[in-house]
Amino acid sequence: MTVTLGDPGTVIICGDHFDGRADALGGPTEILVKDGRIAQLAPAVSRPPGAPVIDLGGHTVTPGFIDCHVHLTMDAAHLSTQLLDSTATKALVGPRLADDYLDQGFTTLRDLGSADPAQATWFDHEMQALCDTAARLGLPVAVHTGAAQGCKQAIACGARSLEHAYLIDDEAIAMAEDAGTFIVPTMQMTAEDIQALHEGRLTSYTAAKIERDAEQIIEAQRRIAASRVKIAYGTDCGMFPFSHGNLEFQAMVNAGLRPARARRAATGTAADLLDRSDIGVLAPGAAADIILQSRHRSVSTRQLAMNYRSGGRRASTRSSMIWKSPMFSVRRGTPSTWAVAAMARSIWRRLGLPPRRVTAAAS
Numbered sequence: 001m002t003v004t005l006g007d008p009g010t011v012i013i014c015g016d017h018f019d020g021r022a023d024a025l026g027g028p029t030e031i032l033v034k035d036g037r038i039a040q041l042a043p044a045v046s047r048p049p050g051a052p053v054i055d056l057g058g059h060t061v062t063p064g065f066i067d068c069h070v071h072l073t074m075d076a077a078h079l080s081t082q083l084l085d086s087t088a089t090k091a092l093v094g095p096r097l098a099d100d101y102l103d104q105g106f107t108t109l110r111d112l113g114s115a116d117p118a119q120a121t122w123f124d125h126e127m128q129a130l131c132d133t134a135a136r137l138g139l140p141v142a143v144h145t146g147a148a149q150g151c152k153q154a155i156a157c158g159a160r161s162l163e164h165a166y167l168i169d170d171e172a173i174a175m176a177e178d179a180g181t182f183i184v185p186t187m188q189m190t191a192e193d194i195q196a197l198h199e200g201r202l203t204s205y206t207a208a209k210i211e212r213d214a215e216q217i218i219e220a221q222r223r224i225a226a227s228r229v230k231i232a233y234g235t236d237c238g239m240f241p242f243s244h245g246n247l248e249f250q251a252m253v254n255a256g257l258r259p260a261r262a263r264r265a266a267t268g269t270a271a272d273l274l275d276r277s278d279i280g281v282l283a284p285g286a287a288a289d290i291i292l293q294s295r296h297r298s299v300s301t302r303q304l305a306m307n308y309r310s311g312g313r314r315a316s317t318r319s320s321m322i323w324k325s326p327m328f329s330v331r332r333g334t335p336s337t338w339a340v341a342a343m344a345r346s347i348w349r350r351l352g353l354p355p356r357r358v359t360a361a362a363s
């Protein structure tokens, strides 16, 4: 259902809701959306004359999901041939991938650029110089990390987030807790790798690496889940199909996260990582970036991921998304910037909204 909002506002009746911050679903509520913002959220909001009422009494309403780690210019289905594509061609792939992902309720993406660096190693002073320069420019630093030592170095230098942190140990987790460093653990990526290993789809180099590390990575995921560290939802989609992106919820729950914390990872906590207090939450003043989930109450995040997966496109934006706020997080000057700009235009067109400017932010 697509709703074009303007005066006098729109009333949404929610059978249940998750506000992006709480430890559990918040029960039935009503939301008044006005001018793209949540104007009221209460058991009974005002009914401005002429305001349409959307009755979602059979559904759970949540903030739009945020995936903090995607590669919009990489199409997992064609990775090997894509190496030969021009930058422009790659950029054109992005809107389609993002558009598909929108159908799973992901309304904000942080794009990490064209490729993962193959475990680049930095000297401490190099990493420090990088983080210091970024801090002076007011830019957050996201560091791809694997080994525990790399995690510790990134935390010590003031990185805002550790991406992957595949082999993080207890000491590094404690450091991240103390420093307030976010971890984007991309847990589904490992499940994808293990699956690919079993199906013989990996190169011998990667297969050897996964065989060597898989058990330790899964153990590290359990440690992360058992900690108090700030966990943000990120998938590495692009390296594998975007249609599997919602399975990160399930991977998180498998590692030991409570479903509410997994939901927070994709809403309130992810918004904290992006430093966007206006998204990832249902609260008065926040952007009306709202999605609904297909079942009423007591649907666990695990079931939700399964539903979305088996439901495929039927859990589509056309039927499930209420409102997309004009929020995009992209890196400046990368092909992804163009991809996201094109994506934004196509989404706004689809929702019948006037085009807006796409703001590029660094990550």
Ligand SMILES: [Zn+2]
Pocket (backbone or CB within 6 Å): 069, 070, 071, 112, 115, 116, 236
């Ligand atoms: Zn990545």
